[in-house]
Amino acid sequence: MNTVNQASIIKELITQPNVLTNLCVGELVEKVLQRNEGTLTATGAIRAETGRYTGRSPQDKFIVKDEVSKDTVDWGTVNQPISEEIFENLYHKVVDFLKEKEEVFVFNGFAGADERYRLPIQVINEFAWHNLFAHQLFIRPTEDEFADHVSEFTVISAPSFKADPAQDGTRSEAFIMVSFKHRVILIGGTEYAGEIKKSIFSVMNYLLPESDVLPMHCSANVGKEGDVALFFGLSGTGKTTLSADPERRLIGDDEHGWSNRGVFNIEGGCYAKCINLSEENEPQIYKAIRFGSVLENVILHPGTREPDYEDTTLTENTRAAYPIKNIHNIVEPSIAGHPNTIIFLTADAFGVLPPISKLTKEQAMYHFLSGYTSKLAGTERGVTSPEATFSTCFGSPFLPRHASTYAEMLGEKIDQFNSNVFLVNTGWTGGAYGEGHRMKLAHTRAMIHAALEGELNSTETVVDPIFGLEIPAHCPGVPDDVLIPKRTWKDEAQYEEKAHELATKFHENFKKFDGVSEEIRNSGPTFTK
Incomplete structure (x- = not known):
């Protein structure tokens, strides 16, 4: 043929x-x-079930x-x-x-x-x-x-x-x-x-x-002054939630290209996870689900057909698909300039990564290639404790070419356009999953706001001795102790044990990257058992 x-x-x-x-x-x-x-649901959206397959089937x-x-x-x-x-x-x-x-x-x-x-x-x-x-x-x-x-x-x-x-x-x-x-x-x-x-x-x-366009698994928005931000992160890290900022215009929520002209959305809509969706926490997404939208595997309240976003009867991977125009403050067309700020999001269930840290270009390359987040206990059969998950370039299942193709392009563009890169942990603090608690959304929003406004560029910093990350000592709207993970744990020895465990996993994962410069390889955690 x-x-x-x-x-x-x-x-x-x-x-x-x-x-x-x-x-x-x-x-x-x-x-x-x-x-x-x-x-037809009470919101005007169409609700459908996907049967046996409630998520992608990568195999x-x-x-x-x-x-x-x-x-x-x-x-x-x-x-x-x-x-x-x-x-x-x-x-x-x-x-x-x-x-x-x-x-x-x-x-x-x-x-x-x-x-x-x-x-x-x-x-x-x-x-x-x-x-x-x-x-x-x-x-x-x-x-x-x-x-x-x-x-x-x-x-x-x-x-x-x-x-x-x-x-x-x-x-x-x-x-x-x-x-x-x-x-x-x-x-x-x-x-x-x-x-x-x-x-x-x-x-x-x-x-x-x-x-010569870098394709990216990320969301993107733009501020009032035209400053562009990218948000990379795997499912469950808050990529869609954090990019839907009422004070910034949305370029897109999931897939973008970065050319020599700037950033553009690959899609014309949004495909948001809607488990535990609420108007209070995610008003833009909540209000976007109306006539013509599609809800996948969401349970409806009998008699009213109101979506029950907390019900996981069919799956935790409930989804909403809607056109980007359903978000009221968007960029039309979905094109903007070069990124001033790049945010890598991770939901660290070990509870040891800082809530925010500033990355050098080499650290950015390291964490982009690593693409770390956590798979949580109870989300899959056989998972009884948090498991480190590494998805190259925050989108491994969707990268046909070698990872170095995308990583090298990112490094070149960071250099060319002088973008600031931050690693943000939206996961756990005060202990690992099951003992600590999820990072407060208000604190995460405050840290990202400070990063986007340049408020963290000249603030005093502390270097994490295990992960080698530069942590701001102060951030408006966030208690100082929250910024330093070790201070949030009751048992410092237990914290160090978990931190060393995660650092070792980073090193083990990075062994698969042949041909990476020593400068990038040495930009990961500085201590392992």
Whole structure:
């Protein structure tokens, strides 16, 4: 199957009489309800369940290994190779499967707010609610852009098509396959809508470095003076919450590119975790979930259909998808200048990392490559105590190229544009998870505000003897003792034991990075057992 044949097969599929293209939000909502795919909630959002798969299925994600990808992809447990033959076989099966459906839904749009670097995409869905999800998450063309739209990458999603591992060469019934040669993403066997979004992000992570653009798994906002801030962090670290600041305009909440012109959002919407969401703590996100938004696996109160954001019956990974325009103070279009401040967020369940510390460029490179946060006890079967989790560049599952590609680009841009970098711990203080308590959101907001306003650039600092981090001795709105982790623990010996344990894990993880300079390697924790 060559690329020309692939394009003709897709054209044949989308010109079938059962295909509905570029329906508006109201039409898609009607279709969701008519087809019993979801429920209309009291807020006007559509609520859907994703069945067995309530999150991404990384072990079922593959990249087709061919003459285009064989020498450019960092193959391994994240970027698993699969043959062109397996891909082509499933491709034809899925297309034939969709041809037999009563209705199929197509969305044409873009990934990338900057026209110089944007990718025209096409999303073909078996489910109307998945097409609504795509409509809200990606960038919607204007009427003129619709007329000239020519897709350069296509997502084909057929959740009801279950693969047969013995016959189809997959690991399970679910599969997510990316072909850079044929420019197709093939998804089957899973109803989790996040696979659609993250597959396009993976594609952008592959394509953008070719244009000297750093793709980033981060949120971004801009202040009144035009100062730009980036927030990197894994799930549960507060990336979406902290970037939705009423005093700053949101550029985007999850995926961005950093070019020589500045920062731009890759998406046109937000995909926020909504477990324990409340109007008091996250008013912008709470109010953004209205007509046309999509709620995944959120339990509704019987009789009222009000979302119960505290109910984890189906999963802790409950999600809300909505267009970025539902946030009232945004940048339009989602483009801004170069970052003045970069924040690395970590939820340290060991309770030993400082709540905020200033990083040198080399420390920034070290912590960017490390991408540390904690997996908490009780969130997964078999996890009985906090586990250190390291996700390279804060987005390992979505990086087709070698980590050094992204890390080197970050270091160059920090130097070129003189960006300040801070490490912020939104996790535990006063003890580890189960003994200490979560860092107060008000304190975290105060520290980030001080960092963004430059109030920490000249303040007195203390160097942490274990992690080598430069900690501000004072921060407006935060008690001094909160800033020094050791002071918050009742038992200093227990603190040191936990700190040494985490420092050792950092060193063990960093061994996998070959070719990193000694200057960067030595910018990690300074003490291990």
